[in-house]
Amino acid sequence: MDRLFTRVAGSIALFAGQPLAFMIALVLIIVWGVSGPVFHYSDTWQLVVNTATTIVTFLMVFLIQNSQNRDGAAMQAKLDELIRAIEEARGTFIGIEHxxxxxxxxxxxxxxxxxxxxxxxxxxxxxxxxxxxxxxxxxx
Known part of the structure; x- marks a missing residue:
């Protein structure tokens, strides 16, 4: 389960950070805005974009946090290895992130x-x- 989530979260986070993802989101918002007169700017029309953006934002918070947690843990492991490998470095600094x-x-x-x-x-x-x-x- 962890591996699957890590792969999926990593893939989505990688895609979300690309210019193509921004362009897709921009086009969707433009289409939604242009469709306003067709739907007479109804409550349902407004609810569609509000609901969609809320759901996407909610899910992206978890994906971004997961990505940051993994990046931070990997960075700490690398720094700990450097401290361990360099003779003059103080080994007592290993694990101070806790x-x-x-x-x-x-x-x-x-x-x-x-x-x-x-x-x-x-x-x-x-x-x-x-x-x-x-x-x-x-x-x-």
């Missing part, structure tokens, strides 16, 4: 403090935290 937001914030703060305490060891990395967003925004 910690609370507060615990992760404390770890980030401790890392930033480490960079500030030993500026020569982490030359250039301390300032990155403060300036990277400003640097990116200044480009645009």
């Amino acid at each position: 910690l609370t937001d507060k615990q992760i914030a404390e770890i980030r703060k401790a890392l930033e403090d480490d960079c500030a305490k030993e500026p020569e060891r982490y030359k250039g990395k301390n300032e990155t935290v403060r300036t990277s967003v400003d640097s990116l925004l200044s480009r645009y």
Whole structure:
């Protein structure tokens, strides 16, 4: 069941992210809008698009969440493998995605403090935290 759902969800999510899917949705909305005068803009005419969009949105939420969960888990596994394989990396970081937001914030703060305490060891990395967003925004 999990494999079937993963294949179906992946296929639908892949299709939904393509320009063709957008064009199909756009054409359907245009056809619906143009058909308004034929149906005298009736309640049923409005209900058709409202119901269809609600159902599609409801189902897409689950497909997108499933896709994000798989992508996130795969990314964490890859990062954990890099941490495991690199001798200088701290193995204690493996699995920190299971910690609370507060615990992760404390770890980030401790890392930033480490960079500030030993500026020569982490030359250039301390300032990155403060300036990277400003640097990116200044480009645009």
